[in-house]
Amino acid sequence: MSNSIAVVKIGGNVIDDTQKLTAFLQDFAKLKGPKILVHGGGKKSSQFSKEMGLTPTMHQGRRITDAATLDVVTMVYAGLINKNMVAQLQSLGCNALGMSGADGNAIQSVKRNHPEIDFGFVGDVTKVDAGFIQTQLSHGITPVFCAITHNQEGQLLNTNADTIASEVAASLSDSFEVVLHYCFEKKGVLQSVDDDDSVIPFIDSASYKVMLNSGIIADGMLPKLKNCFDALNKGVHSVNIGLPRMIQNTSHIRTQITL
Amino acid sequence: MSNSIAVVKIGGNVIDDTQKLTAFLQDFAKLKGPKILVHGGGKKSSQFSKEMGLTPTMHQGRRITDAATLDVVTMVYAGLINKNMVAQLQSLGCNALGMSGADGNAIQSVKRNHPEIDFGFVGDVTKVDAGFIQTQLSHGITPVFCAITHNQEGQLLNTNADTIASEVAASLSDSFEVVLHYCFEKKGVLQSVDDDDSVIPFIDSASYKVMLNSGIIADGMLPKLKNCFDALNKGVHSVNIGLPRMIQNTSHIRTQITL
Numbered sequence: 001m002s003n004s005i006a007v008v009k010i011g012g013n014v015i016d017d018t019q020k021l022t023a024f025l026q027d028f029a030k031l032k033g034p035k036i037l038v039h040g041g042g043k044k045s046s047q048f049s050k051e052m053g054l055t056p057t058m059h060q061g062r063r064i065t066d067a068a069t070l071d072v073v074t075m076v077y078a079g080l081i082n083k084n085m086v087a088q089l090q091s092l093g094c095n096a097l098g099m100s101g102a103d104g105n106a107i108q109s110v111k112r113n114h115p116e117i118d119f120g121f122v123g124d125v126t127k128v129d130a131g132f133i134q135t136q137l138s139h140g141i142t143p144v145f146c147a148i149t150h151n152q153e154g155q156l157l158n159t160n161a162d163t164i165a166s167e168v169a170a171s172l173s174d175s176f177e178v179v180l181h182y183c184f185e186k187k188g189v190l191q192s193v194d195d196d197d198s199v200i201p202f203i204d205s206a207s208y209k210v211m212l213n214s215g216i217i218a219d220g221m222l223p224k225l226k227n228c229f230d231a232l233n234k235g236v237h238s239v240n241i242g243l244p245r246m247i248q249n250t251s252h253i254r255t256q257i258t259l
Numbered sequence: 260m261s262n263s264i265a266v267v268k269i270g271g272n273v274i275d276d277t278q279k280l281t282a283f284l285q286d287f288a289k290l291k292g293p294k295i296l297v298h299g300g301g302k303k304s305s306q307f308s309k310e311m312g313l314t315p316t317m318h319q320g321r322r323i324t325d326a327a328t329l330d331v332v333t334m335v336y337a338g339l340i341n342k343n344m345v346a347q348l349q350s351l352g353c354n355a356l357g358m359s360g361a362d363g364n365a366i367q368s369v370k371r372n373h374p375e376i377d378f379g380f381v382g383d384v385t386k387v388d389a390g391f392i393q394t395q396l397s398h399g400i401t402p403v404f405c406a407i408t409h410n411q412e413g414q415l416l417n418t419n420a421d422t423i424a425s426e427v428a429a430s431l432s433d434s435f436e437v438v439l440h441y442c443f444e445k446k447g448v449l450q451s452v453d454d455d456d457s458v459i460p461f462i463d464s465a466s467y468k469v470m471l472n473s474g475i476i477a478d479g480m481l482p483k484l485k486n487c488f489d490a491l492n493k494g495v496h497s498v499n500i501g502l503p504r505m506i507q508n509t510s511h512i513r514t515q516i517t518l
Contacts, residue, residue: 079338087361091413154350
């Protein structure tokens, strides 16, 4: 367990901003030791959907993925975003390998089965092939995962990037001391949603329970925090939530989460 | 040199036809031993370009790749086509890993420098990392390359799929007996372009020279045959040109090319 690994997830707000993305990729490329990048989608898929005359269908903040939308997200996430990111990382000396969960059978999922809503081609992760990922890492490769997985029956499935990061991190926890970084547009988990500087520096299981009961946590943070504790409960060492630059500057403000 | 490997290139006419593509992937998945797939683009990128209001610019049958067109081909080749093919191969028990040339720094290229025409973001292959490809093969992985490469400075480049297949095949010829298959819509190289059954069964350097001088070879076949002889001159064992089903049925009609 002396090996440590960083699993870094970046969200749409970084991907949509060329300067922010370049700065982030420079920081990521400089990270020492084995590392994995997981990226979300950003606004480009909605843009392309619109240009192609598709109307995005949402349900409680979640996109319903019909067949045409699945094609668009596959093109944008696995094609446009993933390959440009990989090319940039290569130019920075990081030997990146961009993948969906279908590649190398790395991340398997099942189509979401919801009693009331048909989410369409949305997948819930069932298995990560840690052996495949470790083989790549052992050859100096940096896996870069987009948020597309597959069901092993030939069907691609749109999958939440936060969950992919959590599951990939958990899958490696037998072999590595895993630190999972959720980079987003805030400095961390906020005590008060209107005050950007009200970052809660540490959260553990006990304080999490208190926060849940007090209703202090903003709705948007709930699924992210669930992913954090899922990862921790499966053996991940610690999780950081904050701005992208926290991955290089270890004294940067953030929320650190442990069990 | 007891190891043999198949490098198979399929073109747009197969990719555009769901039934043909499924039949081909079933045949490809059944191929014994190490293998590599290289795929072209098909009509989907032109379709999407049109839907997005882009006008394809052609010069002597070659697409001029401006920045917007590069985005579309990256989305369609590396995203939509590559990932759906990988998912189908996984469902057929073939552990496929879809890649562009940027992934793992597998295929490097330079932007084409033409004295008269600016082809835009088009790349000519300069180097294939055979070591990276062999590492994947040694772990039971089947690389699936789309026709996008990179210049190591962060720029993706649209690249001819026939050339990628030829260069990938050549790069492996020190370690494998490489058979390169060019699958397309004809039964082979035709003696008479109007007679689908006038397949020339064998071509070698001597007969190739005679054919070149006699002007018998159709214009469209010239670059393909050049790629064949480039591969053979770099150590590839033999090249087959014909219908997709030739890869499974070794007695199927085809044109076999050797030095």
